[in-house]
Amino acid sequence: MSAVSDTKAEPMIEARGIHxxxxxxxxxxxxxxxxxxxxxxxxMGSSGSGKSTFLRCxxxxxxxxxxxxxxxxxxITDLRTDVNRVRADIGxxxxxxxxxxxxxxxxxxxxxxxxxxxxxxxxxxETAADALKRxxxxxxxxxxxxxxxxxxxxxxxxARSLAMRPKAILFDEPTSALDPEMVNEVLEVMRTLAEEGMxxxxxxxxxxxxxxxxDQLIMLDAGQVVERGPTARVLDEPEHERTxxxxxxxx
Amino acid sequence: MRQELIKSRPIPLIxxxxxxxxxxxxxxxTSGIGIAFDITATVAVFVAFLFLFVPVQIDKGAPLWLxxxxxxxxxxLATAAFFRWADGDWGRLGYLFFNVEVMSRPGxxxxxxSGLWIAVQVFLFSLVLSTLLGMFMAVVRSIVNDALLNFxxxxxxxxxxxxxxxxxxxVTYSALPYSGIVLSPFxxxxxxxxxxxxxxxxxxxxxxxxxxHRNQVxxxxxxxxxxxxxxxxxxxxxxxRIVLPDYSNRLxxxxxxxxxTSVIAIAxxxxxxxxxQSQFVNATPLVVGALLYMVVLFPMTRFVSRLEKSRPRQ
Amino acid sequence: xxxIRTTIDDWRNRGAHQPWFRRYEWLAIGLVGWIAAxxxxxxxxxxxxxxxxxGVILWYLTGFVLAGVMLTDREKPILLKRATSLSVxxxxxxxxxRYSGTRWDRVQEQFFNFSRMDGVWELYAQxxxxxxxLSIVAAVLSIIFGLTFGILxxxxxxVIDLFLGLHVDIFRALPLIVSMVLIFYxxxxxxxxxxxxxxxxxxxxxxxSAYQTEIFRAGIESIPRGQIDAARALGLGPGATMRxxxxxxxxxxxxxxxxxxxxSLVKDTAVAYVITVPELLxxxxxxxxxxxxxxxxxxSMFVYLATLIPLIHLTRRLERRLDAWNxx
Ligand SMILES: Nc1ncnc2c1ncn2[C@@H]1O[C@H](COP(=O)(O)OP(=O)(O)O)[C@@H](O)[C@H]1O
Ligand SMILES: [Mg+2]
Numbered sequence: 001m002s003a004v005s006d007t008k009a010e011p012m013i014e015a016r017g018i019h020x021x022x023x024x025x026x027x028x029x030x031x032x033x034x035x036x037x038x039x040x041x042x043x044m045g046s047s048g049s050g051k052s053t054f055l056r057c058x059x060x061x062x063x064x065x066x067x068x069x070x071x072x073x074x075x076i077t078d079l080r081t082d083v084n085r086v087r088a089d090i091g092x093x094x095x096x097x098x099x100x101x102x103x104x105x106x107x108x109x110x111x112x113x114x115x116x117x118x119x120x121x122x123x124x125x126e127t128a129a130d131a132l133k134r135x136x137x138x139x140x141x142x143x144x145x146x147x148x149x150x151x152x153x154x155x156x157x158x159a160r161s162l163a164m165r166p167k168a169i170l171f172d173e174p175t176s177a178l179d180p181e182m183v184n185e186v187l188e189v190m191r192t193l194a195e196e197g198m199x200x201x202x203x204x205x206x207x208x209x210x211x212x213x214x215d216q217l218i219m220l221d222a223g224q225v226v227e228r229g230p231t232a233r234v235l236d237e238p239e240h241e242r243t244x245x246x247x248x249x250x251x
Numbered sequence: 252m253r254q255e256l257i258k259s260r261p262i263p264l265i266x267x268x269x270x271x272x273x274x275x276x277x278x279x280x281t282s283g284i285g286i287a288f289d290i291t292a293t294v295a296v297f298v299a300f301l302f303l304f305v306p307v308q309i310d311k312g313a314p315l316w317l318x319x320x321x322x323x324x325x326x327x328l329a330t331a332a333f334f335r336w337a338d339g340d341w342g343r344l345g346y347l348f349f350n351v352e353v354m355s356r357p358g359x360x361x362x363x364x365s366g367l368w369i370a371v372q373v374f375l376f377s378l379v380l381s382t383l384l385g386m387f388m389a390v391v392r393s394i395v396n397d398a399l400l401n402f403x404x405x406x407x408x409x410x411x412x413x414x415x416x417x418x419x420x421x422v423t424y425s426a427l428p429y430s431g432i433v434l435s436p437f438x439x440x441x442x443x444x445x446x447x448x449x450x451x452x453x454x455x456x457x458x459x460x461x462x463x464h465r466n467q468v469x470x471x472x473x474x475x476x477x478x479x480x481x482x483x484x485x486x487x488x489x490x491x492r493i494v495l496p497d498y499s500n501r502l503x504x505x506x507x508x509x510x511x512t513s514v515i516a517i518a519x520x521x522x523x524x525x526x527x528q529s530q531f532v533n534a535t536p537l538v539v540g541a542l543l544y545m546v547v548l549f550p551m552t553r554f555v556s557r558l559e560k561s562r563p564r565q
Numbered sequence: 566x567x568x569i570r571t572t573i574d575d576w577r578n579r580g581a582h583q584p585w586f587r588r589y590e591w592l593a594i595g596l597v598g599w600i601a602a603x604x605x606x607x608x609x610x611x612x613x614x615x616x617x618x619x620g621v622i623l624w625y626l627t628g629f630v631l632a633g634v635m636l637t638d639r640e641k642p643i644l645l646k647r648a649t650s651l652s653v654x655x656x657x658x659x660x661x662x663r664y665s666g667t668r669w670d671r672v673q674e675q676f677f678n679f680s681r682m683d684g685v686w687e688l689y690a691q692x693x694x695x696x697x698x699l700s701i702v703a704a705v706l707s708i709i710f711g712l713t714f715g716i717l718x719x720x721x722x723x724v725i726d727l728f729l730g731l732h733v734d735i736f737r738a739l740p741l742i743v744s745m746v747l748i749f750y751x752x753x754x755x756x757x758x759x760x761x762x763x764x765x766x767x768x769x770x771x772x773x774s775a776y777q778t779e780i781f782r783a784g785i786e787s788i789p790r791g792q793i794d795a796a797r798a799l800g801l802g803p804g805a806t807m808r809x810x811x812x813x814x815x816x817x818x819x820x821x822x823x824x825x826x827x828x829s830l831v832k833d834t835a836v837a838y839v840i841t842v843p844e845l846l847x848x849x850x851x852x853x854x855x856x857x858x859x860x861x862x863x864x865s866m867f868v869y870l871a872t873l874i875p876l877i878h879l880t881r882r883l884e885r886r887l888d889a890w891n892x893x
Contacts, residue, residue, distance in 0.1 A: 115801060308722055415834075415846070418869055425853070432666050507741070525750075
C-alpha cells in the first residue's frame with residue numbers, strides 16, 4: 001500500500017542499516033541512505049563493492065537480510081507489503097538491458113501496464129507509445145529488441161520503466177555495456193529525466209554526466225559507505241583516501 | 252522471517268490437506284455410480300490441493316518449513332490415494348515382489364545373470380557395428396557430399412529412424428526366414444538394432460561434423476591438408492567433444508532397447524525374468540530384472556547428465 | 566550442366582599435372598573394369614571357395630579405393646562423380662541381391678502377397694486408430710506432467726527435487742518394455758488390474774514425463790537471470806513472470822527436443838504389443854496368424870513408415886522455422 005500524503009519533507013527513498021549475506025559472505029554491511037523527492041543520487045565504488053546488491057535491495061529484487069527500506073515513509077521490507085506493487089512503482093534499468101526478446105518493442109513497454117497496472121490493452125499501448133516517443137524511439141515500435149542497437153535497446157528499457165509512471169527509477173550501470181558512441185544518447189535521455197524532476201538512483205562512473213545531473217554522490221567500498229556528499233564536493237575534494245584512489249583509477 | 256504474502260495461503264492448504272486425507276482414508280465406494288463419484292472426488296482433492304500447493308512452492312518468500320511440509324503432505328496424499336485404490340493383499344507384497352527365497356532357488360539368479368550377460372553382448376555388438384556404420388555414413392556424407400549418395404544416405408536415415416525397433420525386430424525375425432535368410436535370434440537382434448542405431452548415429456555424427464565451423468576446414472585446407480586429413484586431424488577431434496553427450500544418450504537408449512529383443516526369444520534379462528515369473532508364479536524375478544537394468548544404466552545416465560552440463564556452447 | 570565437349574577437354578587439361586593413377590581417363594577405365602569384373606568374374610552365392618572369397622574381398626577394396634579417390638577430390642568433373650556414386654549405389658544393391666542369400670523368387674509371394682490381404686486393411690485401420698489414441702493420450706498427459714514437474718524442479722525445493730529427481734533417474738534407466746510388463750503382469754498380484762490400454766498409457770507417461778521434466782527444466786533454466794529480474798522489477802508476480810516472460814522464451818528452446826521425444830513416444834506405442842493392446846503391431850501379428858503369411862507384418866512396417874516419416878519431416882520443418890525465427 002502506498003501511503004500518498006502531502007509530505008514534501010519526507011524523503012522518497014530511505015534505506016536504514018541494510019545488511020546482506022550471500023551464504024557466509026557479508027556483502028552489505030549496514031548501509032544508510034536518504035534520497036529526497038526529485039533528487040538524483042549516484043552510487044560509485046569498485047567492482048564487487050556491493051553497488052548492484054544495494055540497488056536491488058531498494059526494490060526487493062534482492063531481499064535484504066537485515067534493515068529496512070522506506071518508500072515515501074512506508075516500510076516496504078515488511079511482511080504485509082505487496083512487493084509487486086512496490087516494484088511497479090519503482091522502475092529499474094539494467095546494465096544488460098534485459099529486454100524480452102520474444103516481444104516487440106511496444107509489447108515490452110506495455111507488458112507491465114497490462115498485467116500489473118491492469119490497463120486495457122489499447123490504452124496501455126498508447127501510453128507505451130508515448131513513453132517510447134519520450135526516449136526518441138517512436139519509429140521502432142514494431143521491431144524486436146534484437147533489431148536495435150545497444151543504445152536504442154537501453155532507451156527502450158528506460159521507456160519500459162517510464163511507462164509505469166514510477167516514483168523513482170534505479171539505474172544499474174546503464175551505459176557500461178554500450179559502445180562509446182552510444183553512451184551519450186542514453187545519458188541524454190537520463191539528463192532530461194533528471195531535469196523533469198524524476199527521482200533517480202544511478203550506479204555510474206560517467207563523471208561528466210554525474211557532475212551535471214547528480215545531486216548526491218555515495219561512495220561504497222566493501223559493502224560500506226566510505227564517503228557521501230554533494231557531487232561536486234566529493235569529486236573535487238574527496239576526503240577519504242579510498243575515494244581519491246578510486247577516482248584516480250577511473251580517470 | 253520475511254515473506255511475500257502474494258498467493259501462498261498456508262491455512263487453506265493445511266485445511267485442504269486434512270479434508271483430502273480424511274476423504275482418502277474413508278472406505279472407497281463399491282457401487283457403479285458411487286465409483287464414478289469417488290474417482291471424480293479423488294481427482295478433485297488433488298486438483299484443489301495442487302492449486303494451493305503450487306503458489307506456496309513458487310513463492311520464494313514462503314518459509315522453507317512450509318514448503319517442505321507441504322511437499323511431504325502431497326506425498327502423504329499420493330500414498331493414501333494409492334493404498335485406497337490399490338486394494339491389494341498387502342501382507343503378500345513382500346512375498347510376491349521381494350521374495351529372497353524364490354531368487355535363491357537353484358539356477359534362478361544364475362539365469363538372471365546370464366540374461367544380463369547376453370543383454371550386454373547384444374549391446375556391445377550393436378554398439379560397435381552401428382558406431383562404425385554411422386561414422387562411415389556421416390563422413391561420406393560430409394566429405395563426398397554428392398547429391399546422389401546424400402539422397403541414399405538420407406533415405407536410409409529417414410527410414411530407420413521412423414521404424415519402431417520392436418517392429419523391425421519382429422519383421423527380421425519372423426519374416427526374413429521365409430525369404431531364405433536364416434539368422435540366429437542373436438544375430439537378428441544385433442542386425443536390427445545396428446540398422447536403427449546406425450541411422451541415429453549418422454545424424455549425431457553428421458551434426459557434430461557440421462558444428463565445426465567451415466573456417467576450420469578452410470584453414471586446414473589452406474595449409475595444404477587434403478580433405479581426409481582435414482577431417483581426421485582437425486574436424487573429428489573437435490566434434491568428439493560436441494558429439495559426446497548425444498552419443499552417450501543414444502548409447503543408453505540402445506542398452507534400454509536390448510530389452511525389446513526379448514520378443515524374438517533372445518534370452519536376455521526380460522525374457523529370463525518373464526520365464527521365471529511364470530515358472531515360480533511370483534513377480535520377484537521381474538523386480539530383480541528391473542533392478543539389474545537400473546544397476547547398469549544408473550551410472551550411465553548420471554554420467555551423461557554430468558556431460559550435458561559441461562557441454563561446450565556452440 | 567556443362568557441355569560434354571568442354572567437360573572432356575576439362576579432364577584432359579586439369580588432369581595433366583596429376584600422376585597417371587589420378588588421371589581421370591585411368592580412373593574412368595578402372596571404374597568400368599571394376600563393374601565388368603563384378604558382372605563377369607565374381608562367384609555366385611553358395612559354397613565359397615577360398616579363391617572366390619579372396620576375389621570378393623579384393624573387388625570390394627579396389628572398389629572403395631577407386632570410388633574414394635574419385636569422390637573426395639572436389640576438382641573432379643561433376644559428371645564423373647555422379648557416375649561413380651551411381652555405380653557405387655547400384656553395385657551395393659547388386660551385391661546384396663547376389664550374396665545376401667535371399668531367394669528373390671519368394672519375396673513377392675511371401676512379403677507382398679496382396680491377394681491374402683482381404684480384411685487385413687480394415688484390421689490395420691482399427692490398429693492405427695488405437696495407436697493414435699494411445700499416442701495422443703500419452704503425449705498430452707506426459708506434457709502436462711513433464712511441464713509441471715519441470716517447473717517444480719526449477720524452484721529448488723530440496724524435498725520436491727528429491728522425489729522428482731528420483732522419478733527422472735528411475736525412468737530414464739528403466740526400459741519402457743520392462744515397466745510395461747511390470748505394470749501389466751506384476752501389479753495384478755497386488756490387486757491393481759489396469760486395462761491393457763491404460764497400463765500402456767501409464768508406462769509411456771511415466772517414462773516420457775521423466776524425459777520431458779528434464780527438457781522443460783533445461784529450457785527454463787537456460788533463460789538468462791536478467792530476464793527474471795527485469796520482469797520482477799516491473800512488478801510481475803512469479804506466476805506472471807513464468808507465463809509471460811519465461812515460458813514463451815523457453816518454449817522455443819524446448820521445441821526441438823520435445824518434438825523428438827514425442828516422435829519416439831509414437832514409435833514406442835508399438836511396445837504395447839507385448840501387453841496385448843490392440844494397436845497396429847498387434848493387429849498385424851493377429852493377421853499373420855489368421856492369414857498364415859508374413860505379409861501383414863511386413864506391410865505394417867510400411868504403415869508405420871507412412872505415418873512416421875511425414876511426422877519426422879514435419880517436426881524438422883517446425884524446428885527450421887523456429888531457428889529462422891530465433892536468429893532474425
Ligand atoms: N546472487 C549472489 N550470490 C552470491 N554472491 C553474490 C550474489 N550477487 C552478488 N554477490 C557477491 O556480492 C558482492 C557484491 O556484488 P555486486 O553488488 O554485484 O557488486 P558491484 O555491483 O558493486 O560490482 C560480490 O562479491 C559478489 O560476488
Ligand atoms: Mg554491478
